[in-house]
Amino acid sequence: MKTEEVLTVAIIDDAHKIDSPQGRAIHRIITGLKEYGIRVGEIASPEDARAAFSALAGIDCILINWNLGGDTSERHEVTAKLIDEIRERNEKIPIFLMGEPTNAPPTSLPLKTVREINEYIWVMEDTPEFIAGRITASAKRYREMLLPPFFKELVKFSKDFEYSWHTPGHAGGTAFRKSPAGRAFFNFFGEQLFRSDLSISV
Template sequence: MIKSTSFDDGFAILSSNEAIDCLMFSYQMEHPDEHQNVRQLIGKLHERQQNVPVFLLGDREKALAAMDRDLLELVDEFAWILEDTADFIAGRAVAAMTRYRQQLLPPLFSALMKYSDIHEYSWAAPGHQGGVGFTKTPAGRFYHDYYGENLFRTDMGIERTSLGSLLDHTGGIWRKRKICRTRIWCPIAPGR
């Protein structure tokens, strides 16, 4: 979590290309220029990271009465700090961040990460056990450390049905090919 206490500080954080999964700001906008500052912060965030969830934390009556429609449209969720519990607000933020992260990844990479998260053994080839065989010698340890365990744990063959199959056109492999085929044969027109 990165906390900012001023517009300039927040703008500097967003300008430094931090990986932001959710932007939350508290509603204390008593002056019209504060609305513009929030618009600038959200705009700066979306320059590099589109679709990042934006939360407004505040009192329902004050926030809705004082905010203009354009600013309301930039906010994804409203958390009413005098009505909702901290656990509920945190849960909403975590759910929004999870949805954001899920839409970021291409289908095959997403399937690969899900596969890696279940920590399943694969006995198809020696390197597929996380490269543990390489750790038996000093040179092998350097090799393993250089590439990392994830490379060896996710080096999969066609036997992993959770990833899909090149032969059967299923799973993440199929979804990836479908997207590529759509982009090649049906490109998006410029400006759309």
């Protein structure tokens, strides 16, 4: 039985495939996320990101390179506008802004952008494993926050591997698996449905 939905992180970045210190650092972060079991979607430009907005509901965290397309004020404006557009569609999704360490704070960040992001990460300062862990924790909190109270408890119940002997769950669907037609029915919907199919009579 699938006990937990896979988390998905989108990385909007054009540097991780370049053989540079920053590119290698971002690539290691992606590797770290995958080791945590996170599905990673790689997006190379603001234009591609806008084309993928329809899939935003399935994303649990977004990483954006502040220097996407180049370290210039014009490109920063494009990135800031992209963050605005994401926030217009989703006020709660975690947004991590990636930057390179410097001796001074990122003064080019508009105050509005600072308010719209959740974290600013130096990709070459902290370890990739730590950054991947921060992203994973934020994505998990976001996923848990999305669930309404009843559904949240239902998900929790299904993860506890409890027996449910009442109808219509039929002990997690075991009754259906005793006949060919019943097994086909069980396979069609999947075990998760029957394990979490609780009666209001109990």
